[in-house]
Each structure stands twice: as C-alpha cells, then as structure tokens.
Amino acid sequence: MKLGFIGAGNMASAILLGILNKKIIDSKDVYIFDTNTEKLNDFCNKNGTNAAKNGIDVALNSDIVLFAIKPNVCASVIEELKDSLKNKAVISIVAGWSMKKLSDSLDKSTRVLKIMPNTPCMVGEGMNVFDGSYTLNDEEIDFAKRIFNAVGKVEIVAPYLMDAVTAVSGSGPAYVYMFIEAMADGGVKAGLPRQIAYELAAQTVLGSAKMVIDTGRHPGELKDAVCSPAGTTIDAVAALEKAGFRAAVLDAVDACYNKSKEMGK
Numbered sequence: 001m002k003l004g005f006i007g008a009g010n011m012a013s014a015i016l017l018g019i020l021n022k023k024i025i026d027s028k029d030v031y032i033f034d035t036n037t038e039k040l041n042d043f044c045n046k047n048g049t050n051a052a053k054n055g056i057d058v059a060l061n062s063d064i065v066l067f068a069i070k071p072n073v074c075a076s077v078i079e080e081l082k083d084s085l086k087n088k089a090v091i092s093i094v095a096g097w098s099m100k101k102l103s104d105s106l107d108k109s110t111r112v113l114k115i116m117p118n119t120p121c122m123v124g125e126g127m128n129v130f131d132g133s134y135t136l137n138d139e140e141i142d143f144a145k146r147i148f149n150a151v152g153k154v155e156i157v158a159p160y161l162m163d164a165v166t167a168v169s170g171s172g173p174a175y176v177y178m179f180i181e182a183m184a185d186g187g188v189k190a191g192l193p194r195q196i197a198y199e200l201a202a203q204t205v206l207g208s209a210k211m212v213i214d215t216g217r218h219p220g221e222l223k224d225a226v227c228s229p230a231g232t233t234i235d236a237v238a239a240l241e242k243a244g245f246r247a248a249v250l251d252a253v254d255a256c257y258n259k260s261k262e263m264g265k
Helices: 010-021 039-049 054-062 072-079 100-103 119-123 138-149 160-170 173-191 194-213 220-224 232-242 245-263
Strands: 003-006 032-035 064-067 089-092 111-116 126-131 150-155
Touching: 003 010, 003 054, 010 032, 010 039, 010 054, 010 119, 032 054, 054 072, 064 072, 064 138, 072 100, 072 220, 089 119, 100 160, 111 160, 119 126, 126 138, 126 160, 126 194, 138 150, 150 160, 160 173, 160 245, 173 194, 194 220, 232 245
Parallel strands: 003 032, 003 064, 064 089, 089 111, 126 150
Antiparallel strands: 111 126
16 A cells, blocks of 8 residues: 655654554655655655655555644645545544544545544554544555554544543643653752653653553552552652642543543534
C-alpha cells in the first residue's frame, strides 16, 4: 500500500520514522505534504520519502491518507481534497474531529478511521486508540494496526469512549510531565542537583508504569507495598491526600473530557 501524510509535524514525523525503522513500508511508497516546505524537503531527503507539491498530489498517489494537521485547518483541507479522496481510506489523528464529523465532511465513498494517539509515539511508547466505528476494509485496518504498533500500543474502543480516551491517554502525558516537574522541584528543594532530580523523577514514573503493566496488579496494591508502617512514604501519601491530589487529577480528566465532547460537536 502507498501511504500519504497531510502534515509533517512532530507526531507525523514520529509515526513516519517508526514505520520506516520497522520496515512496515518502503520509503518510496510514502508521500508527504506540509506547508513548511523547508522542513518537508529536509525530512524527505533524509529518509527517501516523496515530497508532494500539494495535498491533492498526496491523495492521488496514495491508497491511505493520514491527516496529521491542526483542527482549525481540517475543514479547508477536506474541502480541497474531497474529490481526490473518493474510494480511498483516510486515517485521522486530528484532535476534536470525531468519526461522525469526518464522515459527514468527506465523500460517502471515503473510508475513515479516527485515532487518538499521544506524544510518547515519538519514543516508540505511544498509546494509540482506534474508534471502533471505523469503515476501513480488513486489509486497510490491518495495515493501520501495523503502522501504529510500530510506535507503541493499539487499542480499539467503542466510539462513545473516544472523548474519555482523549482525557486519559491523549492529554495524559501533560499531567505526567507536570507531576515529574513538581517531584523534581521537590527534590531540588531537598538539595538534589536539578538534572539528577529530573532523572530520578522520570525514571521512577517510567518504572512504576512498567510495574502496573507487567505485573497486572492494582495500582493501589503496588502503592501499599511501598508504604511501610510509620514510614516516610505513608507521610508523603498523607500529604498528597490532604492537598487533594487525586481529586485534582480527577477534575483535570473531567475538564478535558468535557472540552473534547464540545470540540467534537
């Protein structure tokens, strides 16, 4: 299959490099367009992909076209490419554009898959969630799975859960980065050099996340295992509870969920 990209930003570049590094597709079968021609030409020259002259060029040369653009330009891009995308497949990672919104805007013959990825795709540890109401055929959905498994994990959920997905894994890296930054600041306050504090905090989050995934144990159980009676950790946990740590995270996820629903209308 020939794969096209509309947009070559950080997320698109991460996906592309993952695909190429794992040899999911040959570079000569990839067509890319971005309004930043300098960045586009630089990427294509380094990786052997094809720099398209415009979006229509991408659509005409590709079997599947991936939208990796900003939400505010998606409507104008679809208007420009609508005819060129007839009887083709579109994969969209555009925030705020639901399956229904995409399907209603594109030609009825265009097959669609909505995906919510996240930025850890850039280091091969992304969480990529597919809207289960996709209209891609079997060959296309299998290809899509191989693409996104190359940069992380793939999960398929019912369409009504996609806003919740956005609130947890889509936007979640921002919450985690804030936690890492705050924990490192605490370390600096306690006397650690800044760089060591960042390394300790980030590695602790990485290792803790791997413990949850690899052991299958409940996070609360793993937390309890660190909290010795009358020890240091339980005092720290008590301070977090007093400050409303869990409630703040719940409120953040809820706010993101509501905004995602609003954007998808």
